[in-house]
Amino acid sequence: GAVVSQHPSRVICKSGTSVKIECRSLDFQATTMFWYRQFPKKSLMLMATSNEGSKATYEQGVEKDKFLINHASLTLSTLTVTSAHPEDSSFYICSARDLEGYEQYFGPGTRLTVT
Amino acid sequence: GQSLEQPSEVTAVEGAIVQINCTYQTSGFYGLSWYQQHDGGAPTFLSYNALDGLEETGRFSSFLSRSDSYGYLLLQELQMKDSASYFCAVRDDADKLIFGTGTRLQVFP
Numbered sequence: 001g002a003v004v005s006q007h008p009s010r011v012i013c014k015s016g017t018s019v020k021i022e023c024r025s026l027d028f029q030a031t032t033m034f035w036y037r038q039f040p041k042k043s044l045m046l047m048a049t050s051n052e053g054s055k056a057t058y059e060q061g062v063e064k065d066k067f068l069i070n071h072a073s074l075t076l077s078t079l080t081v082t083s084a085h086p087e088d089s090s091f092y093i094c095s096a097r098d099l100e101g102y103e104q105y106f107g108p109g110t111r112l113t114v115t
Numbered sequence: 116g117q118s119l120e121q122p123s124e125v126t127a128v129e130g131a132i133v134q135i136n137c138t139y140q141t142s143g144f145y146g147l148s149w150y151q152q153h154d155g156g157a158p159t160f161l162s163y164n165a166l167d168g169l170e171e172t173g174r175f176s177s178f179l180s181r182s183d184s185y186g187y188l189l190l191q192e193l194q195m196k197d198s199a200s201y202f203c204a205v206r207d208d209a210d211k212l213i214f215g216t217g218t219r220l221q222v223f224p
Binding site for chain 1: 155156157158159202210211212213214215216217219
């Protein structure tokens with residue numbers, strides 16, 4: 001089956017710093033990738049949709065200047081949390097859709113802790 | 116707005132059968148999916164219903180009634196390893212996968 005990887009799996013950073021999370025589709029090409037955030041014991045909330053070569057589309061209430069998304073190739077999307085604060089601590093999960101546009105595959109997630 | 120409602124928690128014993136319901140209200144509907152997520156892990160795909168009726172995959176079955184905007188996941192012969200969170204999800208007319216509120220299943224010996 002299709003595999004999506006995320007790096008890093010865990011990251012701890014100090015308040016005010018920026019953190020970059022990578023999402024890669026390992027054995028397929030993905031024109032569309034999605035970024036979700038999940039707080040403990042809560043559901044996955046869609047943050048943004050990124051399409052290769054174009055600007056990401058952010059969900060209502062998600063600050064595009066704080067959560068920078070880049071989808072430079074068909075196998076890589078990055079999420080940068082800028083000037084992170086403790087309230088940004090969460091589980092960030094990416095998902096990639098293959099070129100046929102039907103299946104959506106999830107990465108293992110990145111646990112971000114901001115101290 | 117869009118909403119997919121699920122019971123927050125369900126408990127059962129090993130070997131039992133449990134049903135997790137999902138009622139949805141979304142802008143567009145292109146199928147109902149179910150995902151399992153263990154603590155700290157990624158969601159894993161369980162099943163998908165595009166049309167009304169029952170889909171069976173081993174111990175898991177999923178049902179959809181589009182006229183009622185309702186579906187359920189049925190887990191049979193419960194095992195301890197089935198303890199996890201379960202999410203329904205709908206692909207809406209903006210081609211986004213929207214997740215339900217989630218149901219935490221606890222299986223006891």
